[in-house]
Amino acid sequence: MAATGVQDMRYKAISIKTELPGPNAKKLIEQDYQFVSHSYTRDYAMVAKRGDGVFVEDADGNVFLDFSSGIAVCSTGHCHPKVVEAIKTQAETLIHMSGTDFYYEPQIDLAREMSKIVPIEGKVMSFFGNSGAEAIEAAIKIARNKRRRPRMMAFIGAFHGRTMGALSLNGSKIRHHENFHPLLPGVIHAPYAYCKRCPYGAKYPGCNLECVDFIKKTLFTKMVSPEDLSCIVMEAVQGEGGYVVPPVEFMKEMRKLTKEHGIVMVIDEVQSGMGRTGKMFAIEHFNIKPDVIAIAKGIASGLPLSITCANSETMDWKPGAHASTFGGNPVACAAALATIDLLKKEILKNVKTVGAHLKAKLESIAEKYDFIGDVRGLGLMLGMEIVDGKKSFNPNAELRDKVIHKAFEKGVLLLGCGPNTLRFAPPLTITKEHADMMCDVLVKVFDSVKK
Ligand code: PLP
Secondary structure, eight states: OTTTSSOOOOOOBBOSSSSSSSSHHHHHHHHHHHHSSSSSSOOOOOEEEEEBBBBBETSSSSHHHHHHHHHOOTTTTTTTTTHHHHHHHHHOOOOOOTTOOOOOOHHHHHHHHHHSSSSSSSSSEEEEEHHHHHHHHHHHHHHHHHHOOOOOEETTTTTSSSSSSHHHOOOOHHHHHOOOOOOOEEEEEEOOOGGGGOOOOOOOSSSOOHHHIIIIIIIIIIOOGGGGGEEEEESSBTTTTTTTTHHHHHHHHHHHHHHHHHHHHEOOOTTTTTTTSSSGGGGGGGGGOOOOOEEGGGGGBBBBOOEEEEEETTTTTTSSSSSSSTTHHHHHHHHHHHHHIIIIIIIIHHHHHHHHHHOOOOOOOHOTTTTTEEEEEEEEEEEEEEETTTTOOBBHHHHHHHHHHHHTTTTTTTTEETTTTEEEEEOOOHHHHHHHHHHHHHHHHHHHOOO
């Protein structure tokens, strides 16, 4: 096993042997169309059959380099042997018992581990669910229960999930909301600190954080009393909104504001957590400690698990107030414990070094193409904005989507985020060679779309 924790992989390179989609993929997609919900957004015709490290083989034997990791989930790579072993061992011992009614060791072990690694002041307690949205639902209820205040604040550009509570906090795409109102009442959205596209036309640094001023001087005096807010829910790095990293001072000011008014600060680390940014949690880059942290995606390397962590004073609810039959299932907990062990031992270091290497390469590529407006992000949570031109900086969603399609044809799996951003969210086990491999494909794609 190499130093990054990457298993010796069956695949070493991209290999596209058929037209895409291939014949088997085509048949499966037809079946899918007949029987599977049409609410899923499949950006291209990838039918995954087998995953191995940073590669995925499709139904026709084509091999792709995966820079999506199942939307930032396969943190330790596909089917890491240590995670597979932990899952197998636990599956042979106890698959389910329901933590809502019984005790079992993997859940207790994981909660103890979370209390050590989660950056929250005081004694940390864990609530277990199955998805990112559920982690947010739990956070909303923890805050409501603690504060007994009716309103909540979230941010424009935010994504917190698709259940009705989490959905009420979203501010990234109208498609998530349309036809589903009324949602939870009393939610107010503030502009996020998206400095490259500052809603106030200001320039950071030197803007005196107009975004925070707007909340204090306009929203808190005209729209919502801070004393009515149970919580402010925010991502430390906006994910679906476009991989937007706010200034450190913005997050610090938000923490001050929440403390001043007794508002529960909920940080959504569903996408940015579990090592993705080079620290275990993205909020550690900002050196603040919130009251609640919502975790899912990468926590169990692909098994469904979410954890909402809060200090014991904030998570102050009575038995029966909240629970989930499957939440914190023993097999998912075992996968999470193996994942955390790998992250701590080897992978976090890898994210820092390979993330810095990839970012530098993307920045040097960006210099050569007028349609690349920005390269940003932390660790292996990197984004590249596609624009009409560097000068106009107008978002170019069509070109971004074209790049994603062409990358797929050349054997690289990418996703978009925000209206016009390319998202680079590979397994955290990629090597510099894999990063270079992706960049070589990207350059070919960029050359092919260059006018
Ligand atoms: N929060 C963030 C920041 C996310 O990125 C996501 C999913 O993309 C969610 C919450 C919702 O997670 P899930 O799809 O597991 O419900």
